[in-house]
Amino acid sequence: MDDFENNTTVFSALRSLNNFISLEGVSAPDTPGSSRSAFQIQYQQRVQMEEQAGQIHSKSQLLQVEREKMQMELSHKRARIELEKAANTNARNYEREADRNRELLTRIKQYQERETEAENKLKEQMEMSKCYKKSMETMSKKLQEKESKLAEANETITVLKGKISELQWSKMNQEMQMTSQDSQKQELMEQLDVQHKKWQEACQQIQMLQANQSHLAEYEQKIKDLEQKLSQQEHDALIVKNMKTELARLPKMERELRQLKEENAYFREMKENNGLLKEEVEGLQRKLERFEKVQAQLATVELENEKLLGKLKSWEKVDQSTGLNIRTPDDLSRQIVALQQRELTLKEQNSTITSSARILEKARVQLQEDIIRIQSQLLEEKKKREQHEALVRRLQKRVLLLTKERDGMRAILESYDSELTPSEHSPQLNRRMREAEEMVQKLHAHNTELEAQLSQVLEEVGNHKQRAEMLEVEMKVLKSQECTAEQSTIITKEEIDTLRQKIEELEAERSKLEEQNRSLEMKLEKLTVQGDYDPSKTKVLHFSMNPASLAMQQRKEEHQQLQEAYERLRETVRVLEGGGSIPENLEGLGSLQSSQEIAELKKQVESAELKNQRLKEVFQTKIQEFRKVCYTLTGYQIDITTENQYRLTSIYAEHQGDCLLFKASSSSGRKMQLLENEFSRTIRELIELHLLQQDSIPAFLSALTLDLFSRQTIA
Amino acid sequence: MAKQVGRDQQGITLRGSAEIVAEFFSYGINSILYQRGIYPPETFTRVQKYGLTLLITTDPELKNYLNNVVEQMKEWLYKCIVQRLVVVISSIENNEVLERWQFDIECDKTAKDENEPREKSQKVIQDEIRSVIRQITATVTFLPLLEIACAFDLLIYTDKDLAVPEKWEESGPQFIANSEEVRLRSFTTTIHKVNSTVAYKKDSFP
Numbered sequence: 001m002d003d004f005e006n007n008t009t010v011f012s013a014l015r016s017l018n019n020f021i022s023l024e025g026v027s028a029p030d031t032p033g034s035s036r037s038a039f040q041i042q043y044q045q046r047v048q049m050e051e052q053a054g055q056i057h058s059k060s061q062l063l064q065v066e067r068e069k070m071q072m073e074l075s076h077k078r079a080r081i082e083l084e085k086a087a088n089t090n091a092r093n094y095e096r097e098a099d100r101n102r103e104l105l106t107r108i109k110q111y112q113e114r115e116t117e118a119e120n121k122l123k124e125q126m127e128m129s130k131c132y133k134k135s136m137e138t139m140s141k142k143l144q145e146k147e148s149k150l151a152e153a154n155e156t157i158t159v160l161k162g163k164i165s166e167l168q169w170s171k172m173n174q175e176m177q178m179t180s181q182d183s184q185k186q187e188l189m190e191q192l193d194v195q196h197k198k199w200q201e202a203c204q205q206i207q208m209l210q211a212n213q214s215h216l217a218e219y220e221q222k223i224k225d226l227e228q229k230l231s232q233q234e235h236d237a238l239i240v241k242n243m244k245t246e247l248a249r250l251p252k253m254e255r256e257l258r259q260l261k262e263e264n265a266y267f268r269e270m271k272e273n274n275g276l277l278k279e280e281v282e283g284l285q286r287k288l289e290r291f292e293k294v295q296a297q298l299a300t301v302e303l304e305n306e307k308l309l310g311k312l313k314s315w316e317k318v319d320q321s322t323g324l325n326i327r328t329p330d331d332l333s334r335q336i337v338a339l340q341q342r343e344l345t346l347k348e349q350n351s352t353i354t355s356s357a358r359i360l361e362k363a364r365v366q367l368q369e370d371i372i373r374i375q376s377q378l379l380e381e382k383k384k385r386e387q388h389e390a391l392v393r394r395l396q397k398r399v400l401l402l403t404k405e406r407d408g409m410r411a412i413l414e415s416y417d418s419e420l421t422p423s424e425h426s427p428q429l430n431r432r433m434r435e436a437e438e439m440v441q442k443l444h445a446h447n448t449e450l451e452a453q454l455s456q457v458l459e460e461v462g463n464h465k466q467r468a469e470m471l472e473v474e475m476k477v478l479k480s481q482e483c484t485a486e487q488s489t490i491i492t493k494e495e496i497d498t499l500r501q502k503i504e505e506l507e508a509e510r511s512k513l514e515e516q517n518r519s520l521e522m523k524l525e526k527l528t529v530q531g532d533y534d535p536s537k538t539k540v541l542h543f544s545m546n547p548a549s550l551a552m553q554q555r556k557e558e559h560q561q562l563q564e565a566y567e568r569l570r571e572t573v574r575v576l577e578g579g580g581s582i583p584e585n586l587e588g589l590g591s592l593q594s595s596q597e598i599a600e601l602k603k604q605v606e607s608a609e610l611k612n613q614r615l616k617e618v619f620q621t622k623i624q625e626f627r628k629v630c631y632t633l634t635g636y637q638i639d640i641t642t643e644n645q646y647r648l649t650s651i652y653a654e655h656q657g658d659c660l661l662f663k664a665s666s667s668s669g670r671k672m673q674l675l676e677n678e679f680s681r682t683i684r685e686l687i688e689l690h691l692l693q694q695d696s697i698p699a700f701l702s703a704l705t706l707d708l709f710s711r712q713t714i715a
Numbered sequence: 716m717a718k719q720v721g722r723d724q725q726g727i728t729l730r731g732s733a734e735i736v737a738e739f740f741s742y743g744i745n746s747i748l749y750q751r752g753i754y755p756p757e758t759f760t761r762v763q764k765y766g767l768t769l770l771i772t773t774d775p776e777l778k779n780y781l782n783n784v785v786e787q788m789k790e791w792l793y794k795c796i797v798q799r800l801v802v803v804i805s806s807i808e809n810n811e812v813l814e815r816w817q818f819d820i821e822c823d824k825t826a827k828d829e830n831e832p833r834e835k836s837q838k839v840i841q842d843e844i845r846s847v848i849r850q851i852t853a854t855v856t857f858l859p860l861l862e863i864a865c866a867f868d869l870l871i872y873t874d875k876d877l878a879v880p881e882k883w884e885e886s887g888p889q890f891i892a893n894s895e896e897v898r899l900r901s902f903t904t905t906i907h908k909v910n911s912t913v914a915y916k917k918d919s920f921p
Contacts, residue, residue, distance in 0.1 A: 529896045529912055531801060531817050531888050533872055538798055541871045541879060542886040543784055547777065551807045551866035 013046065357481060358492075364478035371471045374464075381464045388457040395450045402443050409436060635705045645675075648701070652708035660704075662697075672697060683707070726832025727840075732906040733792035739844050739902075739909065740800060740818070741785045744869070745771045746848055747802055747816055750855050753867050765845040784869050787880065791873060792907060795822035799872035803889045807864045812889050814858065814915045816851075821908040833905040843902030847911055850899045857897075858915050893917045 020039060413429060413436075524532075533540070576595070631637045635651040641661070648660040661675035674680060674691060683704060690700035727735075742764055749759050749770040754777065759770040772778055791797040802816035826833070870886055879885065891914055899911035 526896075528819075529817075529898070530894055530914055531799075531815050531890060533799070533888060537875050538872050539875050539877070540886050540888055541873055541877075541883050542868055543780065544882055544884045545780070546868040547780065548803070548805055548807075548866035548868040551864075552810060555807050 016042075360478070360481050364481060367471070367474055367478060371475060374467060374471055378464050378468055381461060385457055385461045388454060392450065392454045395447065399443065399447055402440075406436065406440055634701070636701065646672075650705060650708055652705065652712050654708070654711070727835050727904050727906060728832045729795075729826045729829075729906055730793055731832075732826070732904040733789050735840060735844075735904055736792050736820070736907045736909060737785050737789040739847075740788060741781060742769050742771070743816075743818070743848060743851060744781060744802055745769065746851050747804075748772065748777075748867065750852055751804060751814070751858070751861060751865075753804065753861075753865055765841050765848065767845055767848060769848070783882075784871075787883075788871065791871070791877075792820070792822075795824045795827060796874040796877055797822070797871060798874070799870075801870040801872070801889075803868045803870055804861070804865050805868065805889070807866050812891050812916070813861060813865065814913065815889070815891060815894070817912045817914065819910040819912070821910070823906050823908075826906040835905045840902065840904055843900070847900045847902055847909075850911070854897070854899070854913055858913070859918055891916050 413432065416429065627637070631651065637649045637651070639647045639649070641647050644664045646662045646664070648662065650658070653659070658679040659677070660680060661677055662672045663675055665671040665673055674687065674697075680687065686700060686703050686707065690696055690703055694700075745759075746769060748754055749756065749772075754772060754774060756770075758772055758774045758777075760773050762769050762771050772781070788797065788800065797820055799820060800818045802814075803812055804814040804816075805812045868886075868889070870889065893916060894914040895917045896912055896914040899913060901908060901910040903909070
């Protein structure tokens with residue numbers, strides 16, 4: 001620490017010296033004397049300071065040394081104490097060792113005894129070993145035998161290996177055959193396809209042939225037609241030949257014709273004559289016919305005459321037999337007419353009678369009603385008469401009673417008159433008499449009245465009876481008429497029936513019409529609700545520029561525009577599909593660009609695909625190379641059997657199936673697990689050592705490689 | 716518009732009646748167009764009328780069209796020659812009529828010759844109109860949904876002897892082939908009576 005300080009001082013002194021020197025270099029010409037003196041002073045100061053520092057330094061060193069000395073003394077004391085302690089412990093140890101020595105000596109003695117025992121045992125053992133050696137020899141002999149056997153077995157193994165190799169060879173061959181057969185099969189399949197194609201072609205050809213055959217048939221038919229035509233033509237030729245011959249004969253014919261014409265003229269003249277003659281003949285024939293007809297008519301007329309004569313005679317006979325004034329048919333016809341007229345008149349009468357009958361029928365009905373009425377009246381009258389008769393009887397009785405009373409009264413009065421003096425009582429009696437006489441007269445009058453009434457009633461009864469008789473008579477008449485009138489009544493009944501039917505029909509119709517009317521009214525109401533109107537009275541107006549029509553128009557325009565655009569686009573699409581260049585009028589630039597773009601894009605795609613393929617090839621070759629390198633360097637072929645599972649096959653594997661299966665527990669492949677299989681079971685030791693204890697797969701694999709390698713080299 | 720009638724609070728004149736009915740049509744048609752979604756809802760604005768919050772269109776073209784029709788309606792109502800107003804809603808795609816809102820108008824033609832106003836208070840009429848418009852709003856619950864783009868047209872049934880004015884033309888009645896009808900409420904100003912009906916296309920799959 002102090003040295004370091006010193007160094008700094010030296011350095012600082014040096015620096016100050018240098019500074020001084022440089023200063024001196026610069027400022028020397030200005031002030032040499034003053035500067036030098038200052039430096040000297042400075043130097044002296046420094047020297048002094050250094051001396052002081054040295055003193056202080058030495059002092060501190062001294063102090064330190066003293067302190068060290070103190071420490072040393074202390075340590076020395078300590079060491080001495082420790083050494084004493086150590087001496088004590090050593091002395092104790094020495095005692096202990098001496099004890100142990102003694103013990104050990106005793107033990108040695110014991111061991112010596114044991115040794116002797118062991119030597120004895122050894123001798124026994126030697127003997128035993130000799131026995132064993134003997135047995136060993138026998139065993140070796142056996143072993144030799146076994147070894148010879150083993151050699152034989154090895155031989156057989158080699159033979160078997162050879163067989164195995166042969167079998168492998170044969171298997172390889174079979175595989176080769178299989179592949180060759182596969183290829184053959186493919187070839188055959190190709191051939192089959194070819195055959196198929198050929199077959200299809202053949203089918204097509206067959207179809208063609210069929211078509212040709214049909215054509216052939218048509219042609220044959222045509223040929224036949226043509227042959228027919230040919231024969232016809234031959235016919236025609238024959239005809240033509242004939243015609244030619246006829247033509248050759250023509251001049252002759254013409255000559256003949258001339259002759260014939262002359263003859264013809266002659267004949268014409270003759271014909272005219274002939275015609276005249278014929279006309280004459282015809283006239284004569286007609287006359288003849290007429291005569292013949294007349295003759296025939298004559299005969300018939302004669303026949304008729306005879307018949308008529310016969311008829312006349314018969315008529316005359318009729319005239320004689322009937323006595324009527326019928327001499328001639330005219331008379332008869334006249335008579336018939338008269339009879340018809342009579343019939344007509346009778347018919348008229350009949351009709352009038354029937355009508356009257358109808359009227360009478362009606363009258364009869366009325367009369368019947370009248371009769372009923374009258375009978376009821378008659379009954380009433382009869383009742384009345386009976387009543388009247390009863391009254392009359394009563395009145396007669398009363399009259400009798402009254403007369404008796406009167407007689408009685410008279411007798412009483414007479415008795416009174418006789419008994420009493422007439423002078424006293426005469427006025428009184430006279431008055432009574434008078435009263436009584438008056439009463440009698442009244443009764444008489446009443447009686448006569450009643451009698452008159454009775455006679456009246458009787459008369460009435462008589463009248464009624466008469467009327468009843470009259471009506472009965474009428475009834476009879478009407479009944480007789482009824483028979484005749486029944487028919488008419490039937491007719492009227494029918495009429496009534498028909499009329500009733502009509503009425504019913506009309507009623508039904510009326511109800512139907514009413515229903516219709518109602519339904520129509522309902523409909524009308526519904527229609528008015530739906531907005532119907534009477535076009536004769538009403539008309540419907542709307543604003544011509546209404547929103548609906550405007551919307552429709554707009555829509556139409558849009559539609560049209562879209563249609564146009566669609567047409568244009570379709571045109572372009574058609575052109576593009578055709579593969580031709582786009583015509584200039586159809587928005588040439590845009591579509592052209594697009595086609596160019598397409599071409600460019602296609603090129604890009606192609607190049608990209610090519611690149612991809614090349615990369616694939618490169619990768620494949622690289623991968624193959626990498627795998628091979630891995631195999632040769634590590635001695636393991638690594639295959640991926642399934643996802644996350646790897647199969648390792650050693651280069652030194654004894655059998656082809658000997659492989660190790662590893663499974664990656666995570667997708668990154670950081671942790672691998674060995675899966676158990678037949679091969680891994682045979683190398684359990686390696687697994688235990690390297691995987692379970694050391695936890696290192698590479699070490700395990702290397703150990704396995706070494707193991708297998710050593711085994712193979714030994715073999 | 717109703718204020719012209721308001722000068723005589725107690726009575727209804729022919730002109731006032733025509734005004735009321737035409738105004739009702741204006742608001743009714745707007746309501747139908749909004750409720751049935753013929754025009755987008757954002758083109759409608761809220762207005763207080765008949766004690767209800769009603770929506771009327773802000774689309775200038777539609778507004779113009781409606782004003783034209785309603786003014787013409789008013790004139791015809793005044794002349795008592797209009798029988799019916801129909802709002803036809805049809806599909807734009809195939810022009811098929813899907814809905815018909817029919818307002819039958821019964822005119823009391825004797826009112827033409829009368830000078831005295833009828834006795835019916837403004838408030839009662841407004842109440843009636845309010846219930847009709849409420850019903851129009853409520854019909855949305857049972858009318859089938861209009862799934863395709865639709866447009867509307869206004870048909871006016873008038874007397875036969877009417878001369879067709881300019882910009883107007885005769886039209887067909889535009890029936891619905893297979894329709895279901897529902898009668899709505901009616902209201903009357905004592906001169907004009909308006910019966911409302913809606914007919915709509917029956918669903919082919921009941």
